[in-house]
Amino acid sequence: MILEQLINGITLGSIYAIVALGYTLVFGVLDILNMAHGEIFMFGAFMGVLVTNTLKLPLIVAFLVAIGVTAILGFLLETLALRPLRGKKGVSHLAPLISTIGVSIFLENLAHHFFGAGNHPFRTSFSEMSFQIGTVTVYAVQIVIFVIAVLLMVGLSFWLSKTKAGKALRACAESLEAASILGVNTKKMITTTVIIASVMGGIAGVLVGMAFNSVSPQMGLSMGLKGLAIIILGGMGNVKGAMAGGLILGLAETLVVVFGESGYRDAIAFALIIIILLVRPQGLFGKASEARR
Amino acid sequence: MVLEVRGITKRFGGIQALTDVTFQVGKGEVFGLIGPNGAGKTTMFNIITSMFPPTMGEVIFMGKKLTGLKPHEVTEAGVCRTFQNIRLFPEMTVLENVTVGQHCRTKSGVWSSVFRTGAQKQEEKSIREKALELLRLVGLEELQDTFADNLAYGQQRRLEIARALASDPKLLLLDEPAAGMNESETKDLFDLIQNIKKLGITVLLIEHDMPLVMRICDRLIVLNFGKEIAQGTPEEIKNNPEVIEAYLGREEEEDLA
Amino acid sequence: MLAELINPYYLQVLSFILINIILGVSIYITLSTGQLSLGHAGFMGIGAYASAILTLDYHMPLVVGIVVGAILAGIVGLCIGIPTLRLQGVYLAIATLGFGEVIRVLFINLEGLTKGAVGISSIPHIGRELVKGLQDFGFKASMIGLKNNQLISLSVFLLLLIITLLIIAFFIRQTNSRVGRAFAAIKMDERAAEAMGVNITYYKVLAFAQGAMVAGFAGALFAHVTAYISPADFSYHRAVEILIFAIFGGSEVIWGPIFGAAFLTAMPEILREVNEYRYMIYGVLLVVMMAFRPQGLIDTQMIYKLKQRRKKKGVS
Numbered sequence: 001m002i003l004e005q006l007i008n009g010i011t012l013g014s015i016y017a018i019v020a021l022g023y024t025l026v027f028g029v030l031d032i033l034n035m036a037h038g039e040i041f042m043f044g045a046f047m048g049v050l051v052t053n054t055l056k057l058p059l060i061v062a063f064l065v066a067i068g069v070t071a072i073l074g075f076l077l078e079t080l081a082l083r084p085l086r087g088k089k090g091v092s093h094l095a096p097l098i099s100t101i102g103v104s105i106f107l108e109n110l111a112h113h114f115f116g117a118g119n120h121p122f123r124t125s126f127s128e129m130s131f132q133i134g135t136v137t138v139y140a141v142q143i144v145i146f147v148i149a150v151l152l153m154v155g156l157s158f159w160l161s162k163t164k165a166g167k168a169l170r171a172c173a174e175s176l177e178a179a180s181i182l183g184v185n186t187k188k189m190i191t192t193t194v195i196i197a198s199v200m201g202g203i204a205g206v207l208v209g210m211a212f213n214s215v216s217p218q219m220g221l222s223m224g225l226k227g228l229a230i231i232i233l234g235g236m237g238n239v240k241g242a243m244a245g246g247l248i249l250g251l252a253e254t255l256v257v258v259f260g261e262s263g264y265r266d267a268i269a270f271a272l273i274i275i276i277l278l279v280r281p282q283g284l285f286g287k288a289s290e291a292r293r
Numbered sequence: 294m295v296l297e298v299r300g301i302t303k304r305f306g307g308i309q310a311l312t313d314v315t316f317q318v319g320k321g322e323v324f325g326l327i328g329p330n331g332a333g334k335t336t337m338f339n340i341i342t343s344m345f346p347p348t349m350g351e352v353i354f355m356g357k358k359l360t361g362l363k364p365h366e367v368t369e370a371g372v373c374r375t376f377q378n379i380r381l382f383p384e385m386t387v388l389e390n391v392t393v394g395q396h397c398r399t400k401s402g403v404w405s406s407v408f409r410t411g412a413q414k415q416e417e418k419s420i421r422e423k424a425l426e427l428l429r430l431v432g433l434e435e436l437q438d439t440f441a442d443n444l445a446y447g448q449q450r451r452l453e454i455a456r457a458l459a460s461d462p463k464l465l466l467l468d469e470p471a472a473g474m475n476e477s478e479t480k481d482l483f484d485l486i487q488n489i490k491k492l493g494i495t496v497l498l499i500e501h502d503m504p505l506v507m508r509i510c511d512r513l514i515v516l517n518f519g520k521e522i523a524q525g526t527p528e529e530i531k532n533n534p535e536v537i538e539a540y541l542g543r544e545e546e547e548d549l550a
Numbered sequence: 551m552l553a554e555l556i557n558p559y560y561l562q563v564l565s566f567i568l569i570n571i572i573l574g575v576s577i578y579i580t581l582s583t584g585q586l587s588l589g590h591a592g593f594m595g596i597g598a599y600a601s602a603i604l605t606l607d608y609h610m611p612l613v614v615g616i617v618v619g620a621i622l623a624g625i626v627g628l629c630i631g632i633p634t635l636r637l638q639g640v641y642l643a644i645a646t647l648g649f650g651e652v653i654r655v656l657f658i659n660l661e662g663l664t665k666g667a668v669g670i671s672s673i674p675h676i677g678r679e680l681v682k683g684l685q686d687f688g689f690k691a692s693m694i695g696l697k698n699n700q701l702i703s704l705s706v707f708l709l710l711l712i713i714t715l716l717i718i719a720f721f722i723r724q725t726n727s728r729v730g731r732a733f734a735a736i737k738m739d740e741r742a743a744e745a746m747g748v749n750i751t752y753y754k755v756l757a758f759a760q761g762a763m764v765a766g767f768a769g770a771l772f773a774h775v776t777a778y779i780s781p782a783d784f785s786y787h788r789a790v791e792i793l794i795f796a797i798f799g800g801s802e803v804i805w806g807p808i809f810g811a812a813f814l815t816a817m818p819e820i821l822r823e824v825n826e827y828r829y830m831i832y833g834v835l836l837v838v839m840m841a842f843r844p845q846g847l848i849d850t851q852m853i854y855k856l857k858q859r860r861k862k863k864g865v866s
Binding site: 033080081084085092093094095096097098099101102103104105106107108109110113221225228229232263264266267269270271272273274277278 | 586633634637639640641643644645647648649651652655656658659786787790793797826827829830832833834835836837839840841842844
């Protein structure tokens with residue numbers, strides 16, 4: 001029983017980690033909290049529903065469509081909501097936050113309009129498939145989610161540390177100005193970052209659809225807040241912190257459900273945000289010198 | 294002594310910004326704080342005004358310890374400053390900027406303001422009168438309704454001085470007041486500092502304009518890389534070999550760059 | 551003649567506009583020290599629930615319920631405002647967003663007190679209570695040629711109008727005082743403000759608690775005007791809606807959020823088709839405002855020019 005819950009927690013946590021990575025990438029490079037990330041994630045989930053349920057196409061197509069749509073959303077987010085604010089004189093640091101809140105509320109209600117308010121089931125050919133290991137039941141979906149999540153994390157880490165583009169991106173994260181002096185095309189790098197972050201959100205969306213078998217326009221907000229909680233837990237802009245934070249939140253939520261307080265499951269993330277910001281604003285894995293001023 | 298700075302040391306991470314700096318400023322003096330860029334002068338101002346704490350040492354003002362106080366408490370105690378990179382309230386008018394300076398010398402709160410009590414009205418009137426008087430002193434009276442943001446550079450510097458004077462300081466800290474000023478503006482500034490001195494206010498001055506410093510300061514301290522290299526009257530400083538070297542060395546670097 | 555003019559529906563819309571104006575003022579106060587709160591829906595909810603529960607379960611008079619609701623929201627604001635002081639800008643926004651969601655989850659889960667997701671219904675209605683009071687004095691709707699429901703709506707509207715005007719007057723006076731100047735100084739440059747002797751801790755907490763209290767007050771009024779509240783009334787959407795009053799109308803002068811609240815509440819009533827797309831329009835508005843006029847439609851310069859013009863007219 002506990003072991004099963006542990007597996008549930010890890011599955012959930014690995015999805016959270018992917019969502020959080022999207023936040024971290026954008027924050028690391030742009031110093032912006034992208035409040036629309038949760039809604040982009042939700043669009044990814046709906047693409048999954050659309051492809052597998054309505055069009056009856058295989059899951060792999062669902063992933064491809066989700067990737068395509070969220071990439072476009074990421075591009076639009078950057079060009080319409082973020083770029084116009086960049087480098088403008090007298091724009092407060094709250095402006096990008098407010099602008100992305102605008103995008104989030106727009107996308108949520110757009111989804112509401114297209115898909116209706118209710119929950120949509122998300123069926124895959126192997127959603128009922130499971131097997132026993134001793135007394136423990138493991139669902140195939142969980143394994144798929146976990147494998148994809150790990151692949152994504154490893155892939156991103158590899159890309160960031162080993163490839164030229166990834167190195168350029170890290171240079172941008174250090175200092176946009178310095179990177180541009182060193183000949184990095186920062187405009188292109190920023191757009192790439194936002195698109196990659198959005199695509200990760202989209203993939204996570206499909207995975208969540210598979211895990212919970214349910215998709216709704218409101219899921220973006222709750223997942224968005226969880227992503228925020230995780231990066232605050234793991235330290236802003238910290239890739240490894242985001243992964244660890246995701247797993248911690250996933251396990252914590254599963255434990256609360258085990259102890260029968262499922263109504264408060266969603267509150268954990270929000271309470272975490274408040275507590276960590278107050279007690280250890282640099283995050284569990286952040287450096288203490290990062291002043292929040 | 295108005296101000297006693299005792300053994301101030303400040304480290305930022307691995308960087309030693311100030312090392313064991315000690316000096317005293319007497320009542321009514323204009324005391325200069327000079328040195329090449331990065332010598333730790335503004336850091337010293339930030340420590341005196343408690344913008345951040347020193348790593349070691351303490352600051353005593355008229356027998357009262359300033360170290361550990363909050364910045365607004367330092368202002369209440371009678372120490373006020375201007376900023377090197379002008380920090381006016383840009384969307385306030387010139388007059389409003391000076392009224393904010395009087396904040397800690399006035400006391401109307403929410404209720405007296407909302408119910409416009411007699412005392413509050415009286416206070417508002419006196420705030421306005423005093424602000425106008427200070428604007429007259431710095432020569433910005435005509436521009437009282439202009440937004441601070443729209444002032445010329447030199448005017449902004451003078452407004453900062455007026456705003457600081459509004460808090461009735463006994464010690465005024467001026468951080469490079471002549472920076473970016475032309476010759477006639479600098480001359481006006483000289484007169485202004487003389488007038489401030491006449492009001493009985495002690496002045497601590499950071500400045501790069503050497504002729505101005507040498508003419509106006511009673512005594513000076515010279516910092517280089519966060520350490521004191523000399524202290525004394527302008528005459529003594531001018532002839533100090535270490536000071537000459539510090540400044541000449543800097544000029545050489547600039548030539549190379 | 552009068553009886554035909556008074557349409558309860560329009561009066562209700564006007565009443566909601568007034569409540570939203572109070573909410574707009576509440577976010578303006580917090581913003582006037584440069585603090586962005588996404589928790590105002592939570593404070594509003596605290597006021598609403600507290601007053602609803604006190605009047606319904608404990609049979610307190612409406613006035614007591616509303617005042618206690620507002621004060622409670624203010625106290626919670628104080629409790630949130632003090633520890634979050636060290637958080638700057640974005641982090642404060644996120645912490646208050648978290649707070650708002652915690653409050654909403656509590657409303658859903660504390661079923662014994664709040665009736666959970668279903669919400670609380672048949673909350674005492676301000677208008678009915680007022681009219682009942684008037685009847686005790688022997689005053690009847692028919693005496694001025696009105697139907698009873700017309701008098702109810704009219705009394706709600708007039709009461710809210712008076713309250714709103716008082717609140718606006720309160721904060722205009724505060725803004726034009728030593729306190730208001732301290733707020734403005736902190737908003738423009740916190741470090742400079744504290745160097746000029748402004749106790750930034752005190753004024754930031756004051757502004758935060760005032761904002762929370764006014765939001766709680768508006769929430770309590772809301773509960774007694776709609777007679778029904780549920781956790782969904784105080785969600786993230788509400789927080790964004792309150793914020794947009796100030797972002798659209800402007801957050802530099804009090805007239806900004808007042809205009810924003812009035813315009814954005816009236817718009818869907820005038821243009822029916824708009825209502826369906828309301829939140830999508832809000833979203834687009836936020837993005838467009840940030841890109842083209844981040845200070846909002848009405849700003850200091852505009853008010854300043856108007857004043858100058860009036861001055862000149864006065865002279866000539």
